[in-house]
Amino acid sequence: MVQKLEVHGDDLDSRAREVLREIVMQHVSTGEAISSRSLAKCGRFQLSPASLRNVMADLEDLGYLQQPHPSAGRVPTDRGYRFFIDHLMKSRVLSQRERESIDDQVGHVNEIEDVLQLTSRLLSTLSDQVGVVFMPTLMQFTIRSMDFIAIADNRIMCVIVGTNGVVVNKVIETRQPFSRDELEKISRYITGEFFGLTLDTIRRRLIRLTEEERAHHDTMLQKTIALGIEAVNDVAAPIDHELYVEGTTSILMKPEFADAVSLRKTFLALQEKEKLVELLNSCLSEDGLQILIGSESDFTQVNNFSIVARRYGSNSAPLGMVGILGPMRMEYARMAPLVDYLGRALSRKIEEEEQQQ
Amino acid sequence: MVQKLEVHGDDLDSRAREVLREIVMQHVSTGEAISSRSLAKCGRFQLSPASLRNVMADLEDLGYLQQPHPSAGRVPTDRGYRFFIDHLMKSRVLSQRERESIDDQVGHVNEIEDVLQLTSRLLSTLSDQVGVVFMPTLMQFTIRSMDFIAIADNRIMCVIVGTNGVVVNKVIETRQPFSRDELEKISRYITGEFFGLTLDTIRRRLIRLTEEERAHHDTMLQKTIALGIEAVNDVAAPIDHELYVEGTTSILMKPEFADAVSLRKTFLALQEKEKLVELLNSCLSEDGLQILIGSESDFTQVNNFSIVARRYGSNSAPLGMVGILGPMRMEYARMAPLVDYLGRALSRKIEEEEQQQ
DNA sequence: TCTGGCACTCCGATTCCCGGAGTGCTAACC
DNA sequence: GGTTAGCACTCCGGGAATCGGAGTGCCAGA
Numbered sequence: 001m002v003q004k005l006e007v008h009g010d011d012l013d014s015r016a017r018e019v020l021r022e023i024v025m026q027h028v029s030t031g032e033a034i035s036s037r038s039l040a041k042c043g044r045f046q047l048s049p050a051s052l053r054n055v056m057a058d059l060e061d062l063g064y065l066q067q068p069h070p071s072a073g074r075v076p077t078d079r080g081y082r083f084f085i086d087h088l089m090k091s092r093v094l095s096q097r098e099r100e101s102i103d104d105q106v107g108h109v110n111e112i113e114d115v116l117q118l119t120s121r122l123l124s125t126l127s128d129q130v131g132v133v134f135m136p137t138l139m140q141f142t143i144r145s146m147d148f149i150a151i152a153d154n155r156i157m158c159v160i161v162g163t164n165g166v167v168v169n170k171v172i173e174t175r176q177p178f179s180r181d182e183l184e185k186i187s188r189y190i191t192g193e194f195f196g197l198t199l200d201t202i203r204r205r206l207i208r209l210t211e212e213e214r215a216h217h218d219t220m221l222q223k224t225i226a227l228g229i230e231a232v233n234d235v236a237a238p239i240d241h242e243l244y245v246e247g248t249t250s251i252l253m254k255p256e257f258a259d260a261v262s263l264r265k266t267f268l269a270l271q272e273k274e275k276l277v278e279l280l281n282s283c284l285s286e287d288g289l290q291i292l293i294g295s296e297s298d299f300t301q302v303n304n305f306s307i308v309a310r311r312y313g314s315n316s317a318p319l320g321m322v323g324i325l326g327p328m329r330m331e332y333a334r335m336a337p338l339v340d341y342l343g344r345a346l347s348r349k350i351e352e353e354e355q356q357q
Numbered sequence: 358m359v360q361k362l363e364v365h366g367d368d369l370d371s372r373a374r375e376v377l378r379e380i381v382m383q384h385v386s387t388g389e390a391i392s393s394r395s396l397a398k399c400g401r402f403q404l405s406p407a408s409l410r411n412v413m414a415d416l417e418d419l420g421y422l423q424q425p426h427p428s429a430g431r432v433p434t435d436r437g438y439r440f441f442i443d444h445l446m447k448s449r450v451l452s453q454r455e456r457e458s459i460d461d462q463v464g465h466v467n468e469i470e471d472v473l474q475l476t477s478r479l480l481s482t483l484s485d486q487v488g489v490v491f492m493p494t495l496m497q498f499t500i501r502s503m504d505f506i507a508i509a510d511n512r513i514m515c516v517i518v519g520t521n522g523v524v525v526n527k528v529i530e531t532r533q534p535f536s537r538d539e540l541e542k543i544s545r546y547i548t549g550e551f552f553g554l555t556l557d558t559i560r561r562r563l564i565r566l567t568e569e570e571r572a573h574h575d576t577m578l579q580k581t582i583a584l585g586i587e588a589v590n591d592v593a594a595p596i597d598h599e600l601y602v603e604g605t606t607s608i609l610m611k612p613e614f615a616d617a618v619s620l621r622k623t624f625l626a627l628q629e630k631e632k633l634v635e636l637l638n639s640c641l642s643e644d645g646l647q648i649l650i651g652s653e654s655d656f657t658q659v660n661n662f663s664i665v666a667r668r669y670g671s672n673s674a675p676l677g678m679v680g681i682l683g684p685m686r687m688e689y690a691r692m693a694p695l696v697d698y699l700g701r702a703l704s705r706k707i708e709e710e711e712q713q714q
Numbered sequence: 715t716c717t718g719g720c721a722c723t724c725c726g727a728t729t730c731c732c733g734g735a736g737t738g739c740t741a742a743c744c
Numbered sequence: 745g746g747t748t749a750g751c752a753c754t755c756c757g758g759g760a761a762t763c764g765g766a767g768t769g770c771c772a773g774a
Contacts (some may be wrong), residue, residue: 035736048748053737071736071755110512111528147506151518155467157526159516161508169514169526171468184541249628252621260617264609267624271606392767405717410768428724428767 011062012083018044019055020064021088024076028329031255033073078294081306081328085291089333094341098126106345112166112353117244119322119346124247126338129326130270132309133244133346134280136320141166142198145191148183148227156183158231163196165353172230176223186224203232243273243280256304256327269303280321283309289340294328304328308335310343313350322346368419369440375401376412377421378445381433385686388612390430435651438663438685442648446690451698455483463702469523469710474601476679476703481604483695486683487627489666490601490703491637493677498523499555502548505584510534515588520553529587533580543581560589600630600637613661613684626660637678640666646697651685661685665692667700670707679703 012020022044023034036049036056045052056074059065064080067073076084094102102122109115116133123131141162149157154177159169178186194202206228213221248270257263269275279299283290292300292307300307308330309323322343324335369377379401380391393406393413402409413431416422421437424430433441451459459479466472473490480488498519506514511534516526535543551559563585570578605627614620626632636656640647649657649664657664665687666680679700681692 033736037736049736050738050748050750051746054747057738067737069755071753073736110530145507149504149506149516150502151524157516157518157524159506159514159526161514165509167508167514167528169516171524173467180545188537249625252624258617260615260620263617263620267609268606390767394767406767407717407719407769408715411716414769424768426724428722430767 015045016055016059017088019052020059020076020080021084023056023059023065023074024080024084024088027075028331031329033068033075035073038073078296078328081293081332082296085293085332085336089336091337092333094337099341102126102342102345106349110353112350113242115346115349116242117246119342120244120246123322123324123339123342124250127324127326127330127335128247128250129324129330129335130248130251131244131246132276132280132321132323132325133242134277134321135166135242136277136281136284142196142317143191143194143202144196145187146194146228146231147187147191148178148231150178150180150183153177156227160199160231165350170231174227174230176226178223178227182220182223185220186227189224190228199232203229206232241277243277245270245273245276251326254327256329266303269299269305275299276325279307280309280323283321284311284318287311287315289336290323291332291336306330306332308332308339310339312343312346314347319347319350372402373412373416374445376409377416377433377437378441380413380416380422380431381437381441381445384432385688388686390425390432392430395430435653435685438650438689439653442650442689442693446693448694449690451694456698459483459699459702463706467710469707470599472703472706473599474603476699477601477603480679480681480696480699481607484681484683484687484692485604485607486681486687486692487605487608488601488603489633489637489678489680489682491634491678491680492523492599493638493641499553499674500548500551500559501553502544503551503585503588504544504548505535505540505588507535507537507540513540513584517556517588527588531584531587533583535580535584539577539580542577543584546581547585556589560586563589598634600634602627602630602633608683611684613686623660626656626662632656633682636664637666637680640678641668641675644668644672646693647680648689648693663687663689665689665696667696669700669703671704676704676707 022039022042026034036052039052040049056065063077064083065074066077068075105118109118120131120133144161144163147159151157151171154174155171156174157169157171161167206225209225252263257266276299279297289310294304295301304327305325306328307323307325309321311318312322313319323339379396379399383391393409396409397406413422420434421440422431423434425432462475466475477488477490501518501520504516508514508528511531512528513531513535514526514528518524563582566582609620614623633656636654646667651661652658661684662682663685664680664682666678668675669679670676680696
């Protein structure tokens, strides 16, 4: 399939490529369907509208363009955008000023949660699209400490701090009551024993311990293990994630969503975050910048969205996804470096925190 | 002003009152403007349309009705709704089934946060409007315990548990580092010393202690005080609040918001929660069910909303507001008891938790 | 005081019309 | 063979005109 597309890429002669590029660029900036006449007028082709019409007809036959209705100009299809991105696009690098502004703002925030929120906000304002930052389950995190606090007799708050500075806390219900003393001891023990391990490993070790220690009748240790398992299970439930979505208002102002019907639809799509989470989760396995256009995924298809996203965190331990979400018509050449830079900035920031502490 | 309205209330003869009631009820159920003919047809009046038109004209002169456009039927104004609610409405009590269903669901949840969220969800589904639950700053809460956990050298998580079961936690930055041992001691000391007091009192005591103890050179105590003050200040910042808003989708489906313009406007209003918080905060001082219609508050005026809300928590220590939010056209007779019951249910639930522990 | 009747108004849907914009095709041209 | 001019065709969108329906206000008569 990819091979096929590559061949297609070479199939287009340079004139057709230039025409497609110009149509994409004009359409992105105006939002209108592009006519042969407006192409001729732009001055980049020494050709008459009639000749350009021929080229456009060819591009339509190949599935790169389409007409909203007969006797209208052409609009890029998602395949058209895809070709543009893969072969024609010249990424515009971020200006010095923009990068400095980003670095500056990121530098002034400390809490991980705040950094994530700031990032989504920056993505949104700088792109004028919806900014998204996603942090999935913590199963793969390595922990720095794990503390237990009595809230009620059989209700305990568990606070887990990751080596990367992320803090998670969750109230868990326990079967047996714990005293303040016990909890302090348990906190010390677990933190001391499991420092630097992932929750996943910790759980496996705890389960192994259960079996080994069954004979010893050390009640304290048994209590510790029981509590530890409950905590790990509860905190690292697979649905557990953070999702920051910023700038939904700006996207609803776009002409694409002018009428009440698509406005409602888009609004609902942004409300129901499960689908989005599902998509981002599935993107987590791949490295580098990822662009999904319209029909290329379920979520983007039904809403005519595009997504430009990227993993953040270190290569060995990816933490989540950052990206933007908007209508298919967007300035990919500007979005791509923006998302890329913010992804890097976020990764760097988290790494700093990790080292510093 | 209130006096004036009361007089108005008596000004209307019984026929006019009945006509107004019928118009409100018909309009609420259909959403259409009500004509003299449809009033005559409903059978409650032995009058011809022509006579009813006279009554309607009078009600319009008094400001209770208005015509969307000439030669359309009449629609209640916000004053009309106000009169209806104050003098004509017969609250429909909740059915046994509904109450049992509510009690049952509330009974199955334990976390305060979950209870609040459930309540807003119930409000939304049972009313088919937007359900809102608001919990303002915790300054007036009495605490059960206060624990400090090291996250990094000079970053500490503070977990406060209220006697009502509410748990708040917040990461605070400290000027000096604290060891694990110190933190445990501090936690014990503060919890022991300040159990049952409000954050506000605690802060005042801590400040007094600062002065008293300055001479003693007890570094440990000084550290304790410093940390305590930082924690209380930080956690109980005035902006600190929780707001649960549920069911925004259902409201956007209502015919009132069919066109793109009002859809956008409503959407934006629901996004920007500050205004809503402001309004709810200002309602917090008054007891009993509160109904705000259209022009009766800034927030409801610009969006043509109405709000039916009620305080929850005990009388001596109100915790927050519960309520529903929707277009002016809503079944107030059903909304009023619903909000009232859920407010009581929520208060009762919180009280139970408090006693139980 | 109530009611029937009548004139008037306004909305909304439907229809028709027309200009603008754009295409596809063909034939001529370089 | 590629390129261009010309022409017929199509479709959209806005505007004017039309018409029926719904509702009111008012007046005169019971």
